[in-house]
Amino acid sequence: MFKLLSSCWPRVNTEETRRNVTIIIIGLENSGKTVFMETFHRVLPSKIESCMKYKLTTVLLDEYEVSIYDLNGDMKGREIWPNYYAQAHGLVFVLDSSDLGRMQEVKITLTHLLSDARVAGKPILLLANKQDKKNALLPCDIIKYLFLERIVNNKSMCRLEPCSAIQNLQRRDHQPVIEGLRWLLAAIQNKQEELCALQQSLTWSIPTSKNTTGFEERCAPDSFPINIEMSEEKEQPLGQHSMEARPLKPILQKEGLRLRPKKNVSVTFALDESMEEDECSGNSEAQIITEPHYNHSADFQPPATYTDDDDDDDDEYYIDDDNLFEEPSAKKRMATWHEEEMMLEDAYEDIFETCEY
Numbered sequence: 046m047f048k049l050l051s052s053c054w055p056r057v058n059t060e061e062t063r064r065n066v067t068i069i070i071i072g073l074e075n076s077g078k079t080v081f082m083e084t085f086h087r088v089l090p091s092k093i094e095s096c097m098k099y100k101l102t103t104v105l106l107d108e109y110e111v112s113i114y115d116l117n118g119d120m121k122g123r124e125i126w127p128n129y130y131a132q133a134h135g136l137v138f139v140l141d142s143s144d145l146g147r148m149q150e151v152k153i154t155l156t157h158l159l160s161d162a163r164v165a166g167k168p169i170l171l172l173a174n175k176q177d178k179k180n181a182l183l184p185c186d187i188i189k190y191l192f193l194e195r196i197v198n199n200k201s202m203c204r205l206e207p208c209s210a211i212q213n214l215q216r217r218d219h220q221p222v223i224e225g226l227r228w229l230l231a232a233i234q235n236k237q238e239e240l241c242a243l244q245q246s247l248t249w250s251i252p253t254s255k256n257t258t259g260f261e262e263r264c265a266p267d268s269f270p271i272n273i274e275m276s277e278e279k280e281q282p283l284g285q286h287s288m289e290a291r292p293l294k295p296i297l298q299k300e301g302l303r304l305r306p307k308k309n310v311s312v313t314f315a316l317d318e319s320m321e322e323d324e325c326s327g328n329s330e331a332q333i334i335t336e337p338h339y340n341h342s343a344d345f346q347p348p349a350t351y352t353d354d355d356d357d358d359d360d361e362y363y364i365d366d367d368n369l370f371e372e373p374s375a376k377k378r379m380a381t382w383h384e385e386e387m388m389l390e391d392a393y394e395d396i397f398e399t400c401e402y
């Protein structure tokens with residue numbers, strides 16, 4: 046049934062030391078998932094297998110052997126996604142940043158996804174694709190539109206990576222998406238113990254090729270050379286500890302609390318307890334972020350002041366505490382939304398009626 050489309054797998058002496066990781070790449074149809082897979086296939090040593098329901102690409106990146114299932118995003122395809130949740134160690138969710146009309150659908154789909162027990166606790170990389178398009182939303186806008194702070198309401202680590210699959214392919218600048226993948230792998234490794242415990246507690250089957258090992262094997266010390274010693278605490282049934290809804294504090298990866306207005310930056314969400322002291326120094330910023338400030342009207346009010354603390358004209362801004370995700374460019378864009386804004390305002394009303402946090 047499986048058709049081997051290509052095989053350019055290099056012989057690696059370190060094969061036995063590679064860590065096997067399974068990832069699913071999902072998102073609405075037309076968001077660009079398959080183009081990303083082409084990128085991975087082009088720039089990384091890889092092999093592809095495909096069948097009617099999915100395309101499996103296995104790539105080598107650093108010390109990892111990563112099996113990535115590219116699942117269709119149409120309604121029929123989405124019905125099949127859950128079959129893969131338990132198998133996946135982490136998720137890539139691709140969204141079309143330029144498709145304002147479908148942001149509500151993205152939000153509902155993401156909310157549904159993240160509330161699934163088989164997904165809870167697993168790291169998720171959000172690729173905010175099609176940033177090459179004129180009307181593409183910036184990360185700060187997307188965070189607001191999707192209520193990301195709230196829907197990533199479990200122990201999941203979440204990174205939002207603005208990117209363009211097409212531009213990546215054309216310019217051969219694959220850095221953002223490869224770096225995003227590296228982040229996901231590192232986050233998976235950090236969560237590995239917990240993920241194994243989660244997988245063992247859930248029994249789901251997934252179609253696998255004869256070349257793909259099952260999750261149990263992947264979790265075995267032989268195939269995942271990290272020495273796993275399950276403490277009694279880790280072996281406790283999951284659900285109370287790891288899936289508990291907790292407030293999240295967004296942090297800006299590497300940039301601290303500094304934003305460059307013209308630059309698209311990655312944004313990582315982390316749990317309170319996983320934040321380092323210096324990542325939320327002063328605490329006041331994070332405190333304000335977790336306050337319930339996503340009320341309907343406030344979201345669309347023009348952002349307040351931005352202050353450039355230094356006089357060096359370096360075009361960087363320190364952002365007021367209560368506007369962490371506002372950038373001047375986003376501010377300008379928000380001011381010019383018309384029909385789309387109205388539509389999304391309606392969507393927000395729906396969301397507030399249906400979502401409990």
Ligand SMILES: Nc1nc2c(ncn2[C@@H]2O[C@H](COP(=O)(O)OP(=O)(O)OP(=O)(O)O)[C@@H](O)[C@H]2O)c(=O)[nH]1
Pocket residue numbers: 072073074075076077078079080081116117118119139174175176177178208209210211212
């Ligand atoms: N402008 C632009 N177009 C893109 C980008 N990425 C993908 N596309 C286009 O979006 C369309 C859909 O891309 P696919 O990769 O097939 O989308 P998909 O998410 O795999 O869709 P399904 O398989 O149907 O779920 C194609 O016409 C791509 O050329 C991008 O970064 N910028």
Ligand SMILES: [Mg+2]
Pocket residue numbers: 078079080115116117
């Ligand atoms: Mg596709």
